[in-house]
Amino acid sequence: MGATAVGGDAGAVGRPDGRALAAAAVTVVLWASSFIAIRSSAADFGPGALALGRLVVASVVMSALLLARRGGFPPREAWPGILTSGVLWFGAYMVALNWGERHVDAGTASLVVNVGPILMALLGGWLLKEGFPPKLMAGMAVSFAGAVVVGLSMSGGGTSSLVGVLLCLFAALAYAVGVVLQKPTLKHATPMQVTTFGALAGAVACLPFAGQLVSQVSRAPVSATLQMVYLGVFPTALAFTTWAYAVSRTTVGKMGATTYAVPVIVVFLSWLFLGEIPGWLTLLGGLLCLSGVAVSRMRGKAQTQAQVPEGAQEGCAGARAEVSAESAQRTAG
Numbered sequence: 001m002g003a004t005a006v007g008g009d010a011g012a013v014g015r016p017d018g019r020a021l022a023a024a025a026v027t028v029v030l031w032a033s034s035f036i037a038i039r040s041s042a043a044d045f046g047p048g049a050l051a052l053g054r055l056v057v058a059s060v061v062m063s064a065l066l067l068a069r070r071g072g073f074p075p076r077e078a079w080p081g082i083l084t085s086g087v088l089w090f091g092a093y094m095v096a097l098n099w100g101e102r103h104v105d106a107g108t109a110s111l112v113v114n115v116g117p118i119l120m121a122l123l124g125g126w127l128l129k130e131g132f133p134p135k136l137m138a139g140m141a142v143s144f145a146g147a148v149v150v151g152l153s154m155s156g157g158g159t160s161s162l163v164g165v166l167l168c169l170f171a172a173l174a175y176a177v178g179v180v181l182q183k184p185t186l187k188h189a190t191p192m193q194v195t196t197f198g199a200l201a202g203a204v205a206c207l208p209f210a211g212q213l214v215s216q217v218s219r220a221p222v223s224a225t226l227q228m229v230y231l232g233v234f235p236t237a238l239a240f241t242t243w244a245y246a247v248s249r250t251t252v253g254k255m256g257a258t259t260y261a262v263p264v265i266v267v268f269l270s271w272l273f274l275g276e277i278p279g280w281l282t283l284l285g286g287l288l289c290l291s292g293v294a295v296s297r298m299r300g301k302a303q304t305q306a307q308v309p310e311g312a313q314e315g316c317a318g319a320r321a322e323v324s325a326e327s328a329q330r331t332a333g
Contacts, residue, residue: 020249023242024258030242032265034235036273037227038098044224047098048209049216050231055090055203057232062196062241074189074197081185082197089178090202090240095209096171103164113168114147117259119176128183128251136254139295146288149281179255183247191244199236264289 041050066072074082097113118140125132185194217225247255 020246023246024255027239027243027246028259028261029265030235030239031259032262032269034231034239035262035266036269037231037235038101041220041224041227041231042098042101044220045216045228046209046212047102048095048206049213050098050228051091051094052203052206052209052213053217053228054094054231054236055199055206057229058199058236058240059196059203061233061237062192062199065237066192066196069192071190071192071196074193078185078189078194079197081181082189082194083201085178085181085185085194086198086201087205088174089182090198090236091205093171093174093178094202095206096167096174100164100167100171103167113172113175114144115169116172116175118144119173120179120255123176123180127180135295136251139292141292142295143289143292146285146292149285149288179247182244186244186248191241191248194244195237195241199240261289 038050045053121132121136121140182194182198243255
């Protein structure tokens, strides 16, 4: 774990944290796997029913873990952010994305949803005062170009309906706003509390689909139901917790840029589990996505110098002055 600079949170955000990077990696891999599970179970569950089932499973798992660890309830200050981010990100995002992918091909859906990290960085820079670092903006531009290439290469010449595009765009907006609202909430509550009660809020918002879920579970094959359970346990309960931990220790913009690695992993998993062999154009787009993530997480000299505590800088300056004075005295002598 990186050393903490003066200011606590600033130090955690400024310097690389090995645990935060590991948490981000777990999040990216599990979120990528969710695309495979959603595609496999979409024929048996409707968009709202799949979202509700996933959130119910996640809520049960997270509530049990929270009780086992005696996590307790979040303080009053955390509830507005938990409820709003839960309804938007856990609820609206999942339903809109599941619904949108019924109207557009996978390539177009991934392209439109990848607007989310850009909106996230812009909202984080504006509302959370995280600023707009040039390397972050450059990295996101490269990654978005890669996402465009991946989306076009996977579109297969299919037609895209306006309704599907708008649904995916709404999903991206809900995703970005939910993340930005979650960030200040993590100052008052733990990542597990935020994830648990956020999933519960999303599940409550999806209750209108309860009748559809009950009806479809009774007819769905066991494999589809197990995929829904997988979505609730791993890409939701685990991945959203690791995301909350990581975003509490870095900026929203950098975490958003990291998610551009998701399409690359989706391509690999599609080849591994679905037998979909990516073309050279898809691989090129994936390389651009990863390159953009690398650029966005680079640190410049100015940032490194800014992380040195002011007292240490003054101490170094004083030491240099003393050495210069001693050298001058010896020369004069």
